[in-house]
Structure formats: C-alpha cells, structure tokens
Amino acid sequence: GxxxxxxxxxxxxxxxxxxxxxCRSLDFQATTMFxxxxxxxxxxxxxxxxxxxxKATYEQGVEKDKFLINHASLTLSTLTVTSAHPEDSSFYxxxxxxxxxxxxxxxxxxxxxxx
Amino acid sequence: xxSVTQMEGPVTLSEEAFLTINCTYTATGYPSLFWYVQYPGExxxxxxxxxxADDKGSNKGFEATYRKETTSFHLEKGSxxxxxxxxxxxxxxxxxxxxxxIFGAGTRLFVKA
Numbered sequence: 001g002x003x004x005x006x007x008x009x010x011x012x013x014x015x016x017x018x019x020x021x022x023c024r025s026l027d028f029q030a031t032t033m034f035x036x037x038x039x040x041x042x043x044x045x046x047x048x049x050x051x052x053x054x055k056a057t058y059e060q061g062v063e064k065d066k067f068l069i070n071h072a073s074l075t076l077s078t079l080t081v082t083s084a085h086p087e088d089s090s091f092y093x094x095x096x097x098x099x100x101x102x103x104x105x106x107x108x109x110x111x112x113x114x115x
Numbered sequence: 116x117x118s119v120t121q122m123e124g125p126v127t128l129s130e131e132a133f134l135t136i137n138c139t140y141t142a143t144g145y146p147s148l149f150w151y152v153q154y155p156g157e158x159x160x161x162x163x164x165x166x167x168a169d170d171k172g173s174n175k176g177f178e179a180t181y182r183k184e185t186t187s188f189h190l191e192k193g194s195x196x197x198x199x200x201x202x203x204x205x206x207x208x209x210x211x212x213x214x215x216x217i218f219g220a221g222t223r224l225f226v227k228a
Binding site for chain 2: 006034041042043044046049093095102103104105106107108109
C-alpha cells in the first residue's frame with residue numbers, strides 16, 4: 001500500500017524556537033497533502049491543505065503566519081511551527097490522497113512538546 | 116453542514132465479545148464513509164470504507180454497512196481480540212470536491228484478555 005512518512009517522530013523544543021516537520025509520500029506523488037492536529041484523546045482537526053506549487057489553504061482559525069506550510073515537491077510538504085509555545089504542544093499528522101483513490105494515506109504523526 | 120457523530124468511549128470488552136461502535140453522519144449529497152483505526156502512538160490507518168448506499172465495507176473481521184435511510188455507518192466485529200484495542204474514527208469525505216475528511220471524535224476500545 002501507499003506509504004507516507006513523517007520526520008521527526010517526536011521533538012522537544014524550547015519556547016520561542018521554530019520546529020519543522022516533514023511529510024513525504026514515499027511511493028506516489030501527491031499534489032495535495034493535509035496537515036492535522038490532534039489533542040490528547042480528541043479527534044483530528046484539519047489545519048490546512050498543502051498544494052504543490054501554490055499557497056496552502058488554511059482552515060478557519062488557524063494562523064498562517066504561525067504554521068508555515070511549504071509544498072516543495074510532489075513528494076514533500078513541510079509544516080513549520082514558528083515561535084513555538086507550550087500550547088502548540090500536540091500530535092501533528094499529515095496525509096495525502098493518491099490519484100484515483102478516494103481515501104487518504106496518513107503519516108505516523110509527529111509529537112511536539114514545547115517546554 | 117457536514118458532521119460525524121460517534122458513540123462516546125471508552126468501550127471496554129472482554130476478548131471474543133461482540134463489538135458495535137455507532138456512527139451517524141450529516142452530509143449534503145452522497146458522501147463516502149470510512150472507519151480509521153489508530154493504535155497507540157501511531158497515525159491513522161484505513162480500516163474499511165463504503166462509497167455508496169447499502170455498500171458493506173469489511174476488513175480484518177470488522178464490517179460496516181452504509182445505511183442512507185438512517186444515515187449510519189456502524190462498525191461491528193463478531194469477536195474482538197486484545198490486539199483490537201485502539202481508537203476508532205468514523206469519517207466522511209465531502210462530495211463537494213477535494214479530499215477533505217470530516218472525522219468523528221473517536222471511540223477508544225479496550226479489550227481485556
């Protein structure tokens with residue numbers, strides 16, 4: 001099946017620093033990728049849609065200047081949490097649909113802890 | 116608008132018990148419906164799906180039937196195992212274009228040996 005990877009799997013950083021999370025589709029090209037945030041024991045909240053070659057589309061209430069998304073190639077999207085604060089601590093998950101299939105393939109997630 | 120409602124958890128069962136996790140949806144048109152499973156510390160995996168009314172999705176002993184008349188997509192398994200302990204998410208994809216997925220809140224399942 002299709003594989004989506006994320007790196008790093010977990011990261012601990014100090015408040016005020018920026019953290020970059022990578023999402024890669026390993027065996028297919030993805031013109032679109034999605035970034036989700038999941039709080040403990042809660043569902044996934046769609047943050048933004050990453051579009052290769054164009055600007056990301058952010059969901060209402062998500063700060064685009066805080067969560068920078070770059071879809072650099074057909075297999076890579078990055079999410080940068082800028083000036084991270086403890087309230088940004090969460091589980092971030094990316095996903096990508098493969099052409100011709102309706103379902104999405106999810107990455108394993110990145111756990112971010114901001115101290 | 117589009118939404119998914121799941122039964123609240125946690126659900127605790129003994130091994131070999133019958134499992135039902137209820138899921139109902141609200142959507143315009145005819146969405147595709149999914150069940151995803153999330154094991155501890157991992158991302159989501161597609162468990163099964165159904166794309167039109169009366170379709171039955173099945174995988175690993177789990178099944179769910181797309182019921183348009185009751186707008187439901189309940190997940191069932193006849194005999195659960197300890198390894199089924201996970202969080203289960205019901206979801207739909209809006210048919211208004213793109214692949215934006217609407218997730219339910221998730222139901223945590225604990226299976227005891």
